[in-house]
Amino acid sequence: MTDKISNVGVVGAGQMGCGIAQVSAAAGYKVTIYDLSKERIEAGLATINGNLARQVTNGKITDEQRKEALALISGSADVNDLAPADLVIEAATEDESVKRKIFATVCPVLKPEALIATNTSSLSITRLASATDRPERFMGIHFMNPVPVMKLVELVRGIATDETTFKTAKTFVSSLDKTITVAEDFPAFIVNRILLPMINEAIYTLYEGVGSVEAIDTAMKLGANHPMGPLQLADFIGLDTCLSIMQVLHDGLADSKYRPCPLLVKYVEAGWLGRKSGRGFYDYRGEVPVPTR
Numbered sequence: 001m002t003d004k005i006s007n008v009g010v011v012g013a014g015q016m017g018c019g020i021a022q023v024s025a026a027a028g029y030k031v032t033i034y035d036l037s038k039e040r041i042e043a044g045l046a047t048i049n050g051n052l053a054r055q056v057t058n059g060k061i062t063d064e065q066r067k068e069a070l071a072l073i074s075g076s077a078d079v080n081d082l083a084p085a086d087l088v089i090e091a092a093t094e095d096e097s098v099k100r101k102i103f104a105t106v107c108p109v110l111k112p113e114a115l116i117a118t119n120t121s122s123l124s125i126t127r128l129a130s131a132t133d134r135p136e137r138f139m140g141i142h143f144m145n146p147v148p149v150m151k152l153v154e155l156v157r158g159i160a161t162d163e164t165t166f167k168t169a170k171t172f173v174s175s176l177d178k179t180i181t182v183a184e185d186f187p188a189f190i191v192n193r194i195l196l197p198m199i200n201e202a203i204y205t206l207y208e209g210v211g212s213v214e215a216i217d218t219a220m221k222l223g224a225n226h227p228m229g230p231l232q233l234a235d236f237i238g239l240d241t242c243l244s245i246m247q248v249l250h251d252g253l254a255d256s257k258y259r260p261c262p263l264l265v266k267y268v269e270a271g272w273l274g275r276k277s278g279r280g281f282y283d284y285r286g287e288v289p290v291p292t293r
């Protein structure tokens, strides 16, 4: 733990919020996960429990450590339960209007000295900071998915972020045993500026009939040594999140090379969001994932 932070609030009980809660509790922080939906919170806590239990089975942690971490995490659908937080990490849906509403609700509850971070994949930190009452104590802390496994965290300052905030965030992230890269506040920062156009290109490759879902993923796994094929990875990230990131790149950099593939738009419009909704470029509802094209 850092001397300045002992209580962490996480907004959004989705895949990222739960991963951030898990690694924070494992490092000894007291964590409150806030989400609008009690069912989401229950499901999130069950996922964390399952992940920690698997780590016990694999000999990565002891059962005692699993119990200690679980005891440090609570979930709540009442925003007032974020009041003790020294740091709140917003990990809700990748939609600027949703995030702005969250800051309007969360800021009045927090201590004046509390820090706020966003896990946004692409949105302007400076613009999100302006939707809070404390732009100098606001910044981007961008974890990668799956949070318990991926080593990298991108740190992004907004124009107003002060040095104390940056240093505290750096100490906090280091205490989670993650490696930091610093990115400037440009659309999608570093990882997603490079990764998402590749995924979008893979979707164009499918859209234009160059290859099937299976052919494209096999090509990139075995031909470029990627751990997941780009379409499998898109499903893993969430197709709604992929589309939002491409839209931010397209709008923010005003270059047609970032145009989201119409097929990606169609999948999102169908509610086929990837693994989290049960169907995307693969159908996950059976025993093994089956390509949908």
Ligand SMILES: CC(=O)CC(=O)SCCNC(=O)CCNC(=O)[C@H](O)C(C)(C)COP(=O)(O)OP(=O)(O)OC[C@H]1O[C@@H](n2cnc3c(N)ncnc32)[C@H](O)[C@@H]1OP(=O)(O)O
Pocket (backbone or CB within 6 Å): 051, 054, 055, 058, 060, 120, 121, 143, 144, 145, 146, 147, 148, 149, 150, 191, 192, 195, 227, 228, 233, 237, 241
């Ligand atoms: C969109 C953004 O803003 C930014 C992003 O995050 S972009 C996405 C970045 N992430 C990636 O690119 C992930 C690419 N994929 C991979 O690295 C790998 O496929 C993977 C690590 C996810 C899985 O690895 P694998 O070797 O195929 O599978 P597997 O052996 O089952 O898992 C390896 C470990 O990861 C764990 N793991 C896998 N998926 C997990 C998940 N969703 N949550 C938690 N842990 C997970 C497993 O439990 C296993 O842990 P142990 O070593 O303790 O057994």
Ligand SMILES: NC(=O)C1=CN([C@@H]2O[C@H](COP(=O)(O)OP(=O)(O)OC[C@H]3O[C@@H](n4cnc5c(N)ncnc54)[C@H](OP(=O)(O)O)[C@@H]3O)[C@@H](O)[C@H]2O)C=CC1
Pocket (backbone or CB within 6 Å): 011, 012, 013, 014, 015, 016, 017, 034, 035, 036, 037, 040, 090, 091, 092, 093, 094, 095, 098, 101, 102, 119, 120, 121, 122, 142, 143, 144, 145, 236, 237, 238, 241, 276
């Ligand atoms: N997926 C990824 O690979 C990565 C994502 N990110 C970023 O992390 C953030 C979260 O992504 P991810 O976890 O994948 O998304 P998910 O869709 O898995 O989770 C988002 C969660 O936020 C909840 N939520 C929505 N609105 C509110 C609100 N007003 N108040 C509280 N909770 C709310 C959602 O609830 P409901 O479903 O009920 O709307 C859902 O539980 C995004 O900004 C994303 O860009 C960053 C790195 C990697």
